[in-house]
Amino acid sequence: MSLKEQILADMKTAMREKNASQLESIRMLRAAIQRKEVDDRVALSDDDVMAILQKQIKQSQDAISQFKAGDRADLAEKEQTHVDNLMVYMPEQLSxxxxxxxxxxxxxxxxxxxxxxxxxxxxxxxxxxxxxxxxxxxxxxxxxxxxx
Structure with a gap:
């Protein structure tokens, strides 16, 4: 199963389970993937999807640091949940x-x-x-x- 197929299957599962935070994270990721496919007029490979995934995680991590600097723990926590939901698709990190x-x-x-x-x-x-x-x-x- 390709990474895109896995993301789609997880989105369907999140919808069935009514998991709003996971569903929101997956929808944002799918929107970024579809935007890239439409802009470049190509079907993305797993490596391309992984690059988009890394970019989404990096953006959220940057937002977390800015929210913490702005003393907005509630928004930082929401972004951290987003990162946690996306990290599921990343390969295991090296020590x-x-x-x-x-x-x-x-x-x-x-x-x-x-x-x-x-x-x-x-x-x-x-x-x-x-x-x-x-x-x-x-x-x-x-x-x-x-x-x-």
């Missing part, structure tokens, strides 16, 4: 140790020695870790290793 090992392997395979080589390392890691780790965090870990 820091696994990410660290992947970074070390990428640095050795590319021969990276300084920050000038960061693009090479990120290029290798992006394909391996996309969706499995927070790429912002990975970037920070690479910087720490290359500056050391």
């Amino acid at each position: 820091d140790e696994e990410v660290d090992a992947a970074i070390a392997a990428a640095i050795s395979s590319t021969g990276a020695e300084s920050m000038k080589d960061m693009g090479k390392v990120m290029g290798v890691l992006k394909a391996q870790l996309q969706g499995k780790a927070d790429m912002g965090k990975v970037s920070g870990m690479i910087r720490a290793k290359l500056n050391a």
Whole structure:
């Protein structure tokens, strides 16, 4: 079953169970997927759907931090529920140790020695870790290793 089919099936289940928060999250995700399909006039692959999913999660996480800064705990909680509902579709996240090992392997395979080589390392890691780790965090870990 493709990711789009899984999302549709989960939406139907949420409707039957009258789970309003899950239904809202799934509808927002489906709208973003359909918008992309209509704009690009293509059927999206699972990787494309995963990219949209990551973008939705990132937007909600940014909103959470802004709501917390604005002392709006109620809205931050609502966004956190949205993130939790969407994280179900993400692959299992790698541990820091696994990410660290992947970074070390990428640095050795590319021969990276300084920050000038960061693009090479990120290029290798992006394909391996996309969706499995927070790429912002990975970037920070690479910087720490290359500056050391």
